[in-house]
Amino acid sequence: MKILVVLRALQDPAGITVNRKAQKVFVNRPQWVFNPSDRNALEAALRLGGDIVVAAVGGAAAEQVLRDARAMGAGRALLLRDQALADADAFGLANALKAVVHHLGGVDLVLCGSQVLDADLAQVGPRLAQALDWPFAANAHAVQAADGEVALITSRRGEWRQAALTLPAVVAVAPDSNKPRLPAGQQIINVYTDPGAVETLTAADLGLSEAELQPLTEPRGQSFPAERELGRRLDGDIAGQLADILRKA
Amino acid sequence: MDFTFSPHHIALRRMLREFCEEELRPRAKRLDQTGQPDREVLRQMGELGLFGVPFSQKYGGMGAGETGYCILMEELNRVCPSTATIIGAHIGIGAMSLYLDGSEALKQKYLPAICAGRHIAAFGLTEPNAGSDAAGIQLRAVPEGDSYYLDGQKMWITNGPIADVVMVLAVTDPALGARGGATVFAVETKWDGFSVGKPEKKMGLHGSPTSLLNFDGVRVPKENVVGQLGLGFVTFMKTLDIGRVSLGAATLGGAQAALETALRWVKVRSQFGRAIAQLQSIQFMLADMATDVEALRSLVYRTAWLVDNGQPFIKEAGMCKLLGSEIASRCIDRALQIHGALGLSRDFHLERGWRDARIAEIFEGTNEIQRIVIASELLQEVGVRIRP
Amino acid sequence: MDMDALSHLMGEDLSAANYADIWVAVPSAGALPLVGEARRLADSLGCYVHAVVGSADTADQAIAVGADRVHVAAVPGLFLAAQTPEFAFYPVDRWHQAARAAQQHKAGLITDARSLQIDESTRALLGSHPVYGGEYFVDVAVTSPAKFATLDPRFLPEPYADPGRSGEVVPNEYVAPPPPLQDRGPADFAPQAWRPLQKARRIVAVGRGLKDEAGLALARQLAEKLGAELGGDRSAQDLGWIGEDQVVGVTGQEVAPDLYVALGIRGDTIHNAAIVRAKHVIAVHANPAAPILDVADEAVVGEPQEVLTQLLTRLA
Numbered sequence: 030m031k032i033l034v035v036l037r038a039l040q041d042p043a044g045i046t047v048n049r050k051a052q053k054v055f056v057n058r059p060q061w062v063f064n065p066s067d068r069n070a071l072e073a074a075l076r077l078g079g080d081i082v083v084a085a086v087g088g089a090a091a092e093q094v095l096r097d098a099r100a101m102g103a104g105r106a107l108l109l110r111d112q113a114l115a116d117a118d119a120f121g122l123a124n125a126l127k128a129v130v131h132h133l134g135g136v137d138l139v140l141c142g143s144q145v146l147d148a149d150l151a152q153v154g155p156r157l158a159q160a161l162d163w164p165f166a167a168n169a170h171a172v173q174a175a176d177g178e179v180a181l182i183t184s185r186r187g188e189w190r191q192a193a194l195t196l197p198a199v200v201a202v203a204p205d206s207n208k209p210r211l212p213a214g215q216q217i218i219n220v221y222t223d224p225g226a227v228e229t230l231t232a233a234d235l236g237l238s239e240a241e242l243q244p245l246t247e248p249r250g251q252s253f254p255a256e257r258e259l260g261r262r263l264d265g266d267i268a269g270q271l272a273d274i275l276r277k278a
Numbered sequence: 279m280d281f282t283f284s285p286h287h288i289a290l291r292r293m294l295r296e297f298c299e300e301e302l303r304p305r306a307k308r309l310d311q312t313g314q315p316d317r318e319v320l321r322q323m324g325e326l327g328l329f330g331v332p333f334s335q336k337y338g339g340m341g342a343g344e345t346g347y348c349i350l351m352e353e354l355n356r357v358c359p360s361t362a363t364i365i366g367a368h369i370g371i372g373a374m375s376l377y378l379d380g381s382e383a384l385k386q387k388y389l390p391a392i393c394a395g396r397h398i399a400a401f402g403l404t405e406p407n408a409g410s411d412a413a414g415i416q417l418r419a420v421p422e423g424d425s426y427y428l429d430g431q432k433m434w435i436t437n438g439p440i441a442d443v444v445m446v447l448a449v450t451d452p453a454l455g456a457r458g459g460a461t462v463f464a465v466e467t468k469w470d471g472f473s474v475g476k477p478e479k480k481m482g483l484h485g486s487p488t489s490l491l492n493f494d495g496v497r498v499p500k501e502n503v504v505g506q507l508g509l510g511f512v513t514f515m516k517t518l519d520i521g522r523v524s525l526g527a528a529t530l531g532g533a534q535a536a537l538e539t540a541l542r543w544v545k546v547r548s549q550f551g552r553a554i555a556q557l558q559s560i561q562f563m564l565a566d567m568a569t570d571v572e573a574l575r576s577l578v579y580r581t582a583w584l585v586d587n588g589q590p591f592i593k594e595a596g597m598c599k600l601l602g603s604e605i606a607s608r609c610i611d612r613a614l615q616i617h618g619a620l621g622l623s624r625d626f627h628l629e630r631g632w633r634d635a636r637i638a639e640i641f642e643g644t645n646e647i648q649r650i651v652i653a654s655e656l657l658q659e660v661g662v663r664i665r666p
Numbered sequence: 667m668d669m670d671a672l673s674h675l676m677g678e679d680l681s682a683a684n685y686a687d688i689w690v691a692v693p694s695a696g697a698l699p700l701v702g703e704a705r706r707l708a709d710s711l712g713c714y715v716h717a718v719v720g721s722a723d724t725a726d727q728a729i730a731v732g733a734d735r736v737h738v739a740a741v742p743g744l745f746l747a748a749q750t751p752e753f754a755f756y757p758v759d760r761w762h763q764a765a766r767a768a769q770q771h772k773a774g775l776i777t778d779a780r781s782l783q784i785d786e787s788t789r790a791l792l793g794s795h796p797v798y799g800g801e802y803f804v805d806v807a808v809t810s811p812a813k814f815a816t817l818d819p820r821f822l823p824e825p826y827a828d829p830g831r832s833g834e835v836v837p838n839e840y841v842a843p844p845p846p847l848q849d850r851g852p853a854d855f856a857p858q859a860w861r862p863l864q865k866a867r868r869i870v871a872v873g874r875g876l877k878d879e880a881g882l883a884l885a886r887q888l889a890e891k892l893g894a895e896l897g898g899d900r901s902a903q904d905l906g907w908i909g910e911d912q913v914v915g916v917t918g919q920e921v922a923p924d925l926y927v928a929l930g931i932r933g934d935t936i937h938n939a940a941i942v943r944a945k946h947v948i949a950v951h952a953n954p955a956a957p958i959l960d961v962a963d964e965a966v967v968g969e970p971q972e973v974l975t976q977l978l979t980r981l982a
Contacts, residue, residue, distance in 0.1 A: 164846030
């Protein structure tokens with residue numbers, strides 16, 4: 030079975046402080062980590078076994094998670110490094126990954142995480158499925174593959190259900206749906222001292238056109254929630270207010 | 279000069295940090311309370327290759343060098359000194375003597391299982407009557423045919439109760455004494471005549487089993503001589519020299535943990551209407567702690583660099599151990615003071631750290647011995663030989 | 667399916683000029699607030715609001731809250747994808763339908779969009795997307811001819827229902843294709859709780875202010891209702907209500923949940939220092955001077971058992 034796992038790197042949430050008053054994000058401790066549910070996707074792939082290829086778009090951060098993925102057991106790592114790709118939004122990224130799937134040939138299953146912590150990119154999974162005209166499932170637990178199908182467990186209207194998709198398919202894995210393995214030390218040393226452990230591809234290598242990568246959205250900065258007002262005493266219809274707050278939490 | 283760690287060492291540290299936080303930290307309190315090694319966590323460590331970090335991949339090791347090993351010891355000791363000590367005795371001095379001076383055949387025989395963590399190693403030097411005066415050992419190895427028969431005792435041996443193979447220094451020629459009269463043997467603990475005493479009850483490192491080793495006519499085949507017959511002291515001194523570097527790294531981990539703990543507390547603890555971080559007395563303590571930690575960090579990793587780059591390192595290694603053990607005790611003590619009564623609570627990890635740190639000034643060569651080693655190297659550089 | 671194929675299928679040229687109006691997918695009544703939001707935006711733009719509802723029962727409500735045209739389709743999200751919306755809103759739980767449709771229409775999409783606005787001169791869709799669990803937001807403008815967003819009804823105002831408003835139900839012959847995700851029945855499944863308290867996203871924490879086992883039972887009910895882990899302070903451990911691994915405190919577990927509800931916990935430094943990274947703290951305690959109240963986002967002075975009883979009724 031040939032599986033492509035899409036990985037994203039982001040700044041470690043534990044190293045960030047958000048100052049709502051100053052309306053600024055401070056990075057106290059710069060450190061790249063896997064987007065958490067992508068790590069669950071990689072673990073799910075490793076448990077399925079077969080030919081596992083990992084891909085990520087970006088620069089040094091993406092390269093780091095790709096190397097860690099190789100050290101965890103992925104057989105091949107593709108770094109998509111290109112200014113056009115760096116500027117692309119979810120639409121372009123989906124097209125780029127479609128090109129990767131075609132470039133690899135014979136991909137049965139694409140796995141990715143169901144959430145992306147630092148950007149509006151969880152949508153890349155279903156967009157990719159649309160671009161490939163493959164079925165898609167989100168928030169999957171207990172992913173298994175057999176007989177041309179991928180079986181999974183997912184929650185539907187508060188109930189856990191067994192479900193299946195015909196392969197080839199795109200599946201977004203639920204956060205915390207498994208305990209990702211740690212890479213063994215020997216693998217870390219070997220992968221990090223082997224320059225060939227990660228292959229680099231550009232948009233041109235993948236035959237991507239400008240139209241496929243054009244951004245359809247523009248970033249317009251950051252905004253911040255209101256400052257936390259600690260110690261606010263509730264009065265009046267307390268139960269009602271609490272119920273309201275908890276429903277939104 | 280490039281002071282950055284190599285990418286593979288950074289990646290290794292990242293993996294170790296996660297392992298220690300996820301797997302070791304939740305178990306550290308229980309390990310200290312029960313004194314039982316946690317087989318599950320040791321198994322996981324074996325799978326990650328943590329039992330052979332500095333050794334060549336040719337023998338099943340990780341191939342991460344002395345720098346990688348120091349990173350391991352720093353990260354482990356930052357969270358669980360008991361576990362770090364098991365590893366330290368296993369890799370740093372036990373297996374290390376075999377790695378430095380063992381024959382190829384002997385290395386191939388024992389190192390793969392040692393590196394996988396299937397066999398635990400220990401270092402058998404100290405005896406009831408021979409501590410700093412290592413030359414005073416009395417364990418006797420009498421040759422007979424193609425074997426040696428070992429009789430005597432070793433004491434205060436870390437990993438004693440759980441070891442599978444012990445590197446033992448025994449007297450092969452009483453007339454020659456330390457110079458030419460002692461030999462290192464690789465002894466399998468399952469052999470007849472070998473037994474261990476009850477685990478010692480210590481102030482700290484409760485999760486690191488230590489005991490007496492009894493040798494009652496243990497037959498050791500002559501192939502199990504490590505290094506050269508009669509030159510056992512040289513092997514063991516070399517082992518202790520290099521062992522000091524990673525021990526310094528371990529003490530760095532302990533000091534680092536104390537600093538981190540103190541920094542977290544001073545933010546949230548308020549007295550006299552403000553966070554105690556605003557009090558100068560606290561700020562001065564923190565500044566001193568941080569300065570000590572930084573100095574030790576530079577010393578340890580520079581010395582690791584010397585080792586990995588084939589440069590002389592004996593003096594610096596002694597400094598790592600001497601400075602590290604004293605800095606760690608000092609930092610942990612300051613952190614305890616900063617926490618006030620909470621520092622003494624057995625529910626909190628500081629008092630355990632305080633108890634666990636004390637040994638560093640004593641084992642693997644007391645700090646007095648370290649001072650002799652450093653002075654000896656120093657004076658040699660100006661042409662003076664110290665007469666012991 | 668790409669634009670050319672869709673264009674061919676619909677028998678028309680899908681150029682930018684053909685994208686019109688605000689369309690809303692309403693798979694259930696829970697998504698009606700999206701129609702209200704669409705109405706608000708449509709009024710400034712002067713365009714129609716189309717609601718696609720899953721059953722005819724919802725049609726009248728959709729009109730009352732602002733839809734000009736209502737379409738009934740078994741799978742509203744798929745029906746909507748086959749149209750040419752200038753703006754398309756889906757509820758957040760149909761995010762993958764929205765994303766597929768957006769890719770199909772070469773459209774930008776903001777998921778879990780907050781503070782939605784439309785720029786009247788450029789007709790760009792402006793919104794904010796929460797990142798790092800809502801620590802802050804990235805602001806985005808969608809500039810493609812078709813503009814998609816998913817919205818969380820919980821963060822939208824209750825729409826104003828005017829029974830006198832008129833609108834028409836537009837018949838259609840659309841037949842939804844069979845769902846690719848084949849349901850194979852109920853699963854006997856519980857997600858693994860292998861992560862300790864310190865990784866929990868929601869915690870209900872108990873303290874001796876809950877008074878007795880009855881109070882503890884109420885707290886457990888709340889925890890179950892919220893899908894939260896149970897924790898507590900040291901007094902709760904002393905009372906035998908929680909085990910050592912559930913104690914929140916610097917001598918126990920440091921926690922960083924999205925939601926921390928402290929019931930009957932007085933909140934000394936040892937406890938409070940361990941919840942500094944909790945994103946949202948709610949505390950209930952009978953003593954108005956309890957330190958926990960000053961570190962909570964919402965603080966309630968009252969008997970925890972009483973407050974809990976009333977709260978559980980309201981949450982049911």
